[in-house]
Amino acid sequence: SSRGYATACVAALEAARDLLHAEEPRLGDMDAVAGDGDHGRGMVRGANAAVAAAADAFAQGAGAGDVLAAAGDAWADRAGGTSGVLWGAGLRALGGSLGNSQAPGPAELSAAVTAFAGRITGLGKAELGDKTMVDALLPFAETLARRTEEGAGAGAAWQEAAAAATSAAAATATLRPLKGRARPLAEKSLGTADPGATSLAMIFTVLGEHLAR
Ligand code: ADP
Ligand code: MG
Ligand code: MG
Numbered sequence: 001s002s003r004g005y006a007t008a009c010v011a012a013l014e015a016a017r018d019l020l021h022a023e024e025p026r027l028g029d030m031d032a033v034a035g036d037g038d039h040g041r042g043m044v045r046g047a048n049a050a051v052a053a054a055a056d057a058f059a060q061g062a063g064a065g066d067v068l069a070a071a072g073d074a075w076a077d078r079a080g081g082t083s084g085v086l087w088g089a090g091l092r093a094l095g096g097s098l099g100n101s102q103a104p105g106p107a108e109l110s111a112a113v114t115a116f117a118g119r120i121t122g123l124g125k126a127e128l129g130d131k132t133m134v135d136a137l138l139p140f141a142e143t144l145a146r147r148t149e150e151g152a153g154a155g156a157a158w159q160e161a162a163a164a165a166t167s168a169a170a171a172t173a174t175l176r177p178l179k180g181r182a183r184p185l186a187e188k189s190l191g192t193a194d195p196g197a198t199s200l201a202m203i204f205t206v207l208g209e210h211l212a213r
Helices: 002-034 039-059 064-079 081-098 106-124 134-149 154-174 183-189 195-211
Strands: none
Touching: 002 039, 002 064, 002 183, 002 195, 039 064, 039 081, 039 195, 064 081, 081 106, 081 195, 106 134, 106 154, 134 154, 134 195, 154 195
């Protein structure tokens, strides 16, 4: 039902928040290598605000799409930083694509992830290989779309997409950053994975336990 899926969306955001609390120091350290060191803190701030806004919207009777839109607006408002703006806008697009009417099937779920990715590339203008979160996000969205077209169930397709995102995030260690704050410190960044790609792969992995079942 739509109400049931709204519950799953709140639970998904809570799981992301708990994960980010645990990973905050590591993400901060990664961002400190060539950035300003605030990625862990910013993601925690954004996720805290998103969970509060989602729970509030849910309590007022909102469906899944409106729960995610409220979460996205709060994330963008409170996180600060480049990644916060992009995550917030992405979540709003995810919610807009899912809508409030019913629990999505695999095709609707994949379309919503494509909308999330399209919003982030549209706003941030990063391309594959620029050493940003997009390097994990596009393999995720593409794997999810391909496996869904091939008839995989939502849970299985999501797991494969999460595995693709995780290895793509790790592989960013060999890249020089071409976007964002890390760009002037490109040489320092070599050997360390992009923090935004790393957090994205981790977050999408836990979201699947709630959104794709
Ligand atoms: P800030 O760089 O403003 O301090 P964060 O540290 O929270 O923000 O986020 C840094 C991450 O943002 C980078 O690791 C990268 O993944 C992502 N990022 C930076 N610029 C872009 C962009 N133009 N498009 C997509 N992602 C980006
Ligand atoms: Mg930073
Ligand atoms: Mg910053």
